[in-house]
Amino acid sequence: MPFGKSHSMSRPRAARRNDPPAALRGSPRRAPERLPRRAIAFALAAWLTFLIPGPALAHNGLVHQDMTDVAWEIMLAVSNPGHPGALAERPSNVPAAQWNAFVASIQAAVPKVRALPAGLPGPHKTACSDDVTTVPTQWASGKSLGDLAFAPGITYITGNDCGVRAKWAPGGVFDGINPAPPAGHRDHTGIALGFWANSIDDEYDDTHLWFRPTSAGGLGAIKKEANDLATAGFAIAVLPFVCLWDCLFGSCGSCGSDAKDLADTANPIDSVEGLIPGIGDISGANYTGVWHFINMRPGAPNDYDDRPGMLYETAGPDGSPDAVEIALMAIADASGWSIHYDKSLGPRRYTIRGANDGHPDSRARDTGQWQFSTFVHTSFEPVDNLAFYGWRRFREDSTHDAHNLAWPLHALGDATVPMHVSGTSGYGHRPYEDAQEFRWSAVRRLEDPAPSNAQWSPARQILLKAFEWRRFILNWRSAHPGHSRDVPVRALVTALAQKSFDYSRDRQAATGLWPYNSQASVLYLADPGSARNFYEHPAAIDQSRFLIESGIAAELAFLVSAAEAF
Amino acid sequence: MPRIFGLVVLAGFSLAAAPPPPPSPTPRPQALSARPQALSECLDQASAALAAWRAQGLADAETDRRYREAVAACASPEDSPAQVACAAAVNFDRARLARQLAAKKISPAQYLAALRDRTRKMERCRQPQFAAALADGDDDGDLVPNASDRCPGTPDLAPTDDRGCPSRAKLPKAASAEEVDRALKAFGFVASPLCEAAPVPETPTAILLGVILAPPPPVKESLEVTVSKVANQPAGCHVVYEVTVRGSSPTRASLPPTASVQFVFRDSENIETGPSAQTRQRFFVQFPGTSPLSYRNLQWRVRAMNGSGLVSGWSELKVGLAGTG
Numbered sequence: 001m002p003f004g005k006s007h008s009m010s011r012p013r014a015a016r017r018n019d020p021p022a023a024l025r026g027s028p029r030r031a032p033e034r035l036p037r038r039a040i041a042f043a044l045a046a047w048l049t050f051l052i053p054g055p056a057l058a059h060n061g062l063v064h065q066d067m068t069d070v071a072w073e074i075m076l077a078v079s080n081p082g083h084p085g086a087l088a089e090r091p092s093n094v095p096a097a098q099w100n101a102f103v104a105s106i107q108a109a110v111p112k113v114r115a116l117p118a119g120l121p122g123p124h125k126t127a128c129s130d131d132v133t134t135v136p137t138q139w140a141s142g143k144s145l146g147d148l149a150f151a152p153g154i155t156y157i158t159g160n161d162c163g164v165r166a167k168w169a170p171g172g173v174f175d176g177i178n179p180a181p182p183a184g185h186r187d188h189t190g191i192a193l194g195f196w197a198n199s200i201d202d203e204y205d206d207t208h209l210w211f212r213p214t215s216a217g218g219l220g221a222i223k224k225e226a227n228d229l230a231t232a233g234f235a236i237a238v239l240p241f242v243c244l245w246d247c248l249f250g251s252c253g254s255c256g257s258d259a260k261d262l263a264d265t266a267n268p269i270d271s272v273e274g275l276i277p278g279i280g281d282i283s284g285a286n287y288t289g290v291w292h293f294i295n296m297r298p299g300a301p302n303d304y305d306d307r308p309g310m311l312y313e314t315a316g317p318d319g320s321p322d323a324v325e326i327a328l329m330a331i332a333d334a335s336g337w338s339i340h341y342d343k344s345l346g347p348r349r350y351t352i353r354g355a356n357d358g359h360p361d362s363r364a365r366d367t368g369q370w371q372f373s374t375f376v377h378t379s380f381e382p383v384d385n386l387a388f389y390g391w392r393r394f395r396e397d398s399t400h401d402a403h404n405l406a407w408p409l410h411a412l413g414d415a416t417v418p419m420h421v422s423g424t425s426g427y428g429h430r431p432y433e434d435a436q437e438f439r440w441s442a443v444r445r446l447e448d449p450a451p452s453n454a455q456w457s458p459a460r461q462i463l464l465k466a467f468e469w470r471r472f473i474l475n476w477r478s479a480h481p482g483h484s485r486d487v488p489v490r491a492l493v494t495a496l497a498q499k500s501f502d503y504s505r506d507r508q509a510a511t512g513l514w515p516y517n518s519q520a521s522v523l524y525l526a527d528p529g530s531a532r533n534f535y536e537h538p539a540a541i542d543q544s545r546f547l548i549e550s551g552i553a554a555e556l557a558f559l560v561s562a563a564e565a566f
Numbered sequence: 567m568p569r570i571f572g573l574v575v576l577a578g579f580s581l582a583a584a585p586p587p588p589p590s591p592t593p594r595p596q597a598l599s600a601r602p603q604a605l606s607e608c609l610d611q612a613s614a615a616l617a618a619w620r621a622q623g624l625a626d627a628e629t630d631r632r633y634r635e636a637v638a639a640c641a642s643p644e645d646s647p648a649q650v651a652c653a654a655a656v657n658f659d660r661a662r663l664a665r666q667l668a669a670k671k672i673s674p675a676q677y678l679a680a681l682r683d684r685t686r687k688m689e690r691c692r693q694p695q696f697a698a699a700l701a702d703g704d705d706d707g708d709l710v711p712n713a714s715d716r717c718p719g720t721p722d723l724a725p726t727d728d729r730g731c732p733s734r735a736k737l738p739k740a741a742s743a744e745e746v747d748r749a750l751k752a753f754g755f756v757a758s759p760l761c762e763a764a765p766v767p768e769t770p771t772a773i774l775l776g777v778i779l780a781p782p783p784p785v786k787e788s789l790e791v792t793v794s795k796v797a798n799q800p801a802g803c804h805v806v807y808e809v810t811v812r813g814s815s816p817t818r819a820s821l822p823p824t825a826s827v828q829f830v831f832r833d834s835e836n837i838e839t840g841p842s843a844q845t846r847q848r849f850f851v852q853f854p855g856t857s858p859l860s861y862r863n864l865q866w867r868v869r870a871m872n873g874s875g876l877v878s879g880w881s882e883l884k885v886g887l888a889g890t891g
């Protein structure tokens with residue numbers, strides 16, 4: 001008997017079975033904590049727990065947020081007479097007119113971006129989790145970016161407290177450029193834009209999945225047809241799949257065992273019959289990322305766009321999915337996990353037609369092409385299309401709400417990750433991004449012995465790279481009459497992704513292990529710390545800094561150019 | 567630190583849901599897919615049709631084929647029955663290949679090669695002429711129509727060229743079988759081989775749903791669930807029990823009028839150890855959210871699934887809640 005849809009009980013939390021109640025303590029009965037750990041592995045429990053993962057699982061949210069903020073802080077520095085002269089000094093190989101125009105465009109952009117509506121709703125609560133800070137109920141809603149009095153944290157909308165980074169400071173030399181009171185009025189424009197940049201990982205409705213039966217519900221016939229295939233376990237084997245997914249995109253360490261508070265993240269499944277293949281609606285933070293790839297590998301199949309996005313069958317820097325991706329494909333095919341076309345916004349949002357930006361239209365697909373196959377055989381639209389979706393909204397929205405800049409900013413951030421630009425969720429994807437976040441202060445050189453000097457140097461490098469990206473945009477405008485104030489976001493994301501891919505390929509050839517490590521993702525499943533070691537050592541951080549700085553530079557050029565569109 | 571088992575998913579449901587539509591004696595896939603029918607409705611019809619085919623005593627293989635095609639038609643309402651049948655066959659092959667990989671009957675490289683072959687053929691399914699030709703006959707199941715198959719009798723699931731002859735292409739680069747196995751095992755992707763010959767689990771009985779009233783914090787209000795033990799499974803064949811509880815008539819106006827909660831327990835989570843453990847399974851779960859006592863009327867039921875994915879029917883509804891705290 002099918003269950004219909006009604007309401008869930010309010011704000012569910014994950015069931016906790018670790019502590020038996022007092023009534024059970026001391027009893028001779030077998031206590032739950034004595035159960036073998038292995039049991040978790042194929043407990044349906046684990047499966048369903050992670051059908052509703054939360055945004056707090058976003059593992060590199062701070063990197064997305066801070067990349068955008070660093071771009072903004074450099075813009076502030078260039079507009080601030082207090083910065084060291086060397087920061088914005090004209091390079092000898094750049095004509096003065098070009099450089100001066102670049103600097104002027106930054107200075108012109110700062111007040112315009114500050115004046116954009118921040119697009120933030122009011123806080124969930126006024127009390128912050130630090131038990132010290134409280135925020136006024138009206139601090140965010142209706143405010144412009146430049147008027148924000150607090151720095152929104154990455155869980156500002158999805159969390160369950162005031163949601164601000166109460167002690168946030170831009171860090172290092174930027175603390176002097178953008179000082180806190182009483183020395184100045186701290187500008188939160190960049191960190192708020194960064195909040196939006198990260199928020200795309202919370203676009204749950206981009207992706208809804210369902211189980212499409214591959215046989216008669218596993219009830220008999222398939223066993224007879226395939227009884228020589230050791231079919232046992234597959235219906236249950238679909239269940240830990242969510243653990244697999246979680247390890248790739250979410251919080252692997254807690255998979256199947258965490259007493260994670262799902263109170264604010266629950267996305268109730270429409271039907272409790274979701275256990276049975278063919279039914280179920282699954283969405284959440286772990287599934288949004290399928291739209292966040294662009295595969296720059298030469299020869300990657302591009303049936304639907306000029307560059308493909310994620311297609312697991314051909315994932316990886318050389319088109320060979322790694323072990324975890326093969327495992328993922330097997331489990332998805334065994335269970336029939338497929339895109340639910342009607343419920344997923346992604347196919348409609350990111351299939352881009354009529355952009356008139358020099359990129360070809362996406363090839364349209366009908367329902368069956370999205371739903372026929374399991375998602376591992378579905379070619380997802382690339383992340384440059386995701387960028388364009390937001391950019392078009394920003395352009396066409398008369399208020400120019402800053403929220404719409406989230407998509408291009410997020411896409412630029414993702415285009416700096418070697419795995420995102422080679423269409424793989426394996427090859428060390430997760431440990432790489434973990435390392436970026438865990439070692440972010442090292443990436444930013446905040447740990448250097450002489451931070452001030454050390455940080456002006458990368459800021460200068462970023463500014464020089466931003467000049468090149470700005471020139472890229474201006475050249476595109478020149479080549480596209482009628483687009484004198486437009487920003488070629490798809491071309492920009494694609495070009496950045498190409499640069500990231502080329503750099504990654506070169507480093508791979510030189511090192512053999514960085515950034516693509518076919519062992520790292522498998523290792524991460526059992527020992528995340530060891531897997532992160534591949535990416536956390538100083539040499540690895542140095543190598544990844546090039547990518548991060550390119551991305552920050554592209555974001556800076558994008559913001560400057562976007563400010564000319566309104 | 568004790569481990570935490572099980573889960574709770576709060577999900578809306580209605581135990582008084584409308585009965586399934588009367589089964590049609592010979593529903594055809596295309597009849598199940600008319601737009602703008604919702605996917606879930608279409609799947610419900612497919613399930614009803616499945617029951618009807620079974621009741622008719624159709625052979626399992628034929629029943630399975632019809633059901634696959636009915637589901638594929640739901641997924642792709644714009645396509646012809648022939649295209650749908652073609653796509654369903656591809657998906658079925660993919661599912662079987664996954665099983666072969668997990669069972670180590672094929673290597674990851676063979677798996678990838680076969681997958682890519684099926685994906686290529688899925689694209690051919692989009693061509694109405696090809697799909698129609700395939701519907702006319704494909705005796706060796708290589709997804710090349712008999713009419714153009716130069717190599718009848720291709721080994722099961724083997725990649726072929728467009729003429730139906732075994733592919734001579736070099737196997738693609740792929741991770742090793744050991745790496746893939748490690749990945750599968752890391753996620754608990756484990757088979758229950760001892761379930762292979764197991765029958766459909768007998769339907770368990772809902773015996774007792776008890777609430778353990780909240781002791782002092784941090785221990786929260788808890789539930790204890792007792793069901794009859796499924797006894798018709800081979801030793802070592804794992805069984806999980808799915809329990810759904812529905813509350814209605816809330817005690818506070820701020821609560822939804824109905825709410826549901828689902829628990830799933832693995833048999834090894836059983837905490838019953840006395841003599842009655844031979845016949846009963848008892849599970850404990852710390853209640854996560856709104857107390858079940860927030861609802862005046864509670865109904866619950868249970869069903870079982872074994873390690874082969876065979877699912878029992880639902881138990882009779884049990885009404886009420888017993889306090890044990």
